[in-house]
Amino acid sequence: MRLVQVLIPRGTRSAVLDTLDGHGVDYAVFDEVGRGGFEAMVQFPVPPSGVEPVLDDLIEAGVREDAYTIVLSTETVVSQRLSALVERFPGLRISREELYTRAAELAPANSTFFAFLLLSTVIATTGLLLDSAATIIGAMVVAPLMGPAVSASVGTILDDRRMTRRGIRLQVVGLVGAIVTAAVMGWLLQQTVLIPPGLDIRSIPQIAERTSPNFLSLFLALGSGIAGALSIMRGSGSTLVGVAIAVALVPPAATSGLGIAFGLPGVAIAGAVLVVVNLLAINVSALVLFWGAGFKPLDAGALEGVRASLVSRIVVFVAAIAVLSIVLGAVTWTTFQTQSFEEEARSELQQQFEEADIEGVELVSVTVDYEPIDLLLGSEPRVNVLVGVPRDREVPPDLAQRWDDQLTAEFDRDVIVRVGFIEAQVSDGKTWERQPVRLTAPTPSP
Template identity: 75%
Template sequence: MRLIQVLIPEGTRESVLTALDEQGVDYAVFDEVGRGDFEAMVQFPVPPSGVETVMDSLVDAGVKEGSYTIILPTETVVSERLSALIERFPGLRISREELYARAQDLAPANSTFFAFLILSTVIATTGLLLDSAATIIGAMVVAPLMGPAISASVGTILDDPKMTRRGVTLQVTGLLAAIATAAIMGFLLQQTILIPPDLDIRTIPQVVERTSPNFLSLFLALGSGLAGAISIMRGAGSALVGVAIAVALIPPAATSGLGLAFGLPGVAISAAILVLVNLLAINISALVLFYWSGFKPLEAGQFEGVRSNVFTRIVTIAIAIAVLSIVLGAVTWTTFQTESFEQQTKTAIQQDFDEANIEGVELVEVTVDYTPTDILLGNEPEVNILIGIPRNVEAPPDLAQRFDDQLTERFGRDVYVRVGFVEAQLSEEEPPSPPLGWPSIADGPFATRQGGYSPT
């Protein structure tokens, strides 16, 4: 519930009270003895969803911008007439006046914004290098990115170019500052003993997660933008939603900066693309939700022009996301291909060993070195097989080629296979009988060729 206080301009008292009567609002009127421009003050309660409707009727009745209007949240209203008022104004959406005020409050002063942004980037960069998800989440609590993201959309919907420009400027410059901060921090840390001199950040899981963006990353950003808009319209959980928005932007921005610091343009570019896609997705989701909720400019006559601007901006952002989504789609497809190949290869090799059932010989490990970049560059997947054999068994000299031929035939692509052997020992009361040779399995890598294989 909201308590609204409005100063009634001279000569409009009767029309203002008539408008309130038509809206079915209970009110109290007090004579104004202050400035001579006003003859009275009217005070009345109204549900949040009814503020905009009532204020529009008061504007039509003569309450102009020069008047004072105060909208106060109330904790408790005791009245038997309250239920009728709630039925008249159902819903939970706040008024555009409150939305505008909240958007202004969310965008902090420039000095405060950049101070918190740089600090959050420093913490996030530390979390990336430590591979600590908890540290990265802690950095998101500090990041102040929700305000600019929401204020840019609110400014567009309510036709406030100044608010829109400031929101967009803070987002763009803030993320560039985050990338620069991470790059400087990464360069300085390389000159110290705090990180190993041969550290490859591409092997850090938290970094890899931000350098292999796919469509799931887009869902995170869209959900964050929608959650931010809903939290502002409903006045609930905006601080926690701000964490979600920051998660979509600060870690990939810090990753991009580390890519620059370590001289890895691939890391820097892929993470920067993720930042840009997430930024656009957050803005378009908030913009669409505000527009769909029916918010209109403070000046009613500007609605048609604003609707055209909103539509143009939505289409522009959507096209940009679609273009960048080509990259996301390529990463998603190549990641699926590499992971599928890895799983199928391990399953096939394990199946061969299970069917062979060679006493004393065991499959120790299978690793597949195949990345999305390899697919794009046409590189062969590399399969590394480690086999444990007893000391008295001779390793087949061409087992790697046999696996190569089998995998090439099965998957229809060239592969590179490396087979390594280690001595395996089994603890038993009686040592196993030495195997007479590698068993024969039709069409498998263990198929006995002419002469077979015998232990030394």
């Protein structure tokens, strides 16, 4: 419930009260004894969804923009007349005026925004290098990215170009600053003993997760943008939703910066692509939701211009997402293909080994080295097999080549099989006395 207070300009008292009577709103009128220009103040309760239509009619009745209109959020309202008022104004979304105010408040001053964003990037970069999901989530609580994302969309919908430009500028400059901060931090850490020499950051799971983005990442961004817009419209949970938006943007930006610092262009590009895709998805989902909820500019004459601008912006965003999604699609497809091959290769070798039924010989493990980049470059999968053989049994000299031929025929692609043998004595309790490993592998086909 909202309590609205309006200073009535001189000469409009009767029209204002008639408007409120027409809406069936209960009100109280107080004579104005302050500075001139107003003859009374009226205050009345109204549900959040009723603020916008009532204020629109009050403006037509003569309440100008230079008058004072205050909308207060109430803690509790005790009245038997409340249910009738709620039925008169169904709906849950807040008014256009409240939306504008909240969007403006969510985008803090430049110094505050960049200070918190850079601190968030430092914490997120540390979390990535430590492979700590908890640290990364903690960094997202600090990141102030929800405000610019929401304010850019609200400014577009309500035809406030200044708010739109500022929201876009804060997002773009802020994320570029995050990438630079992570790059500088990564370079400085390499000059210390805090990072082991020769560290391959691609082996860190939290970083690897963001260097192989797929379509699920796009769903995260779309969901975050919708949740952010919905939380503002309904007036609940905006701080926690801001964490989801930050998760979609800051860790990939930090990953891109680390890729620059460690001289890994693939990591830098993958992180940057994920940042751009997520940024566009968050903004387009918020734009669509605000427009679909019925928010329109105050000036009716600007409606056509806003609609044209909105459509063109959405088309550009969707086209950019579609182009960048080629990368996401390639990663999704190659990841599926490589993981499917790994699973099928393990199952095939396990089946062949069980069918052979060699007494005393154990299949210890089967691992497959086959990354998405290998599929794109046409590199052969590398299948590593570890077999336990009793000390008194001869090792088949051509086992690796036989399995190579079988897998090649099964999957219709060249593979490299590398077989390692563990010499052991096998007791009834299956206790292994491990000895040096002997390895054999076929010569790769030219």
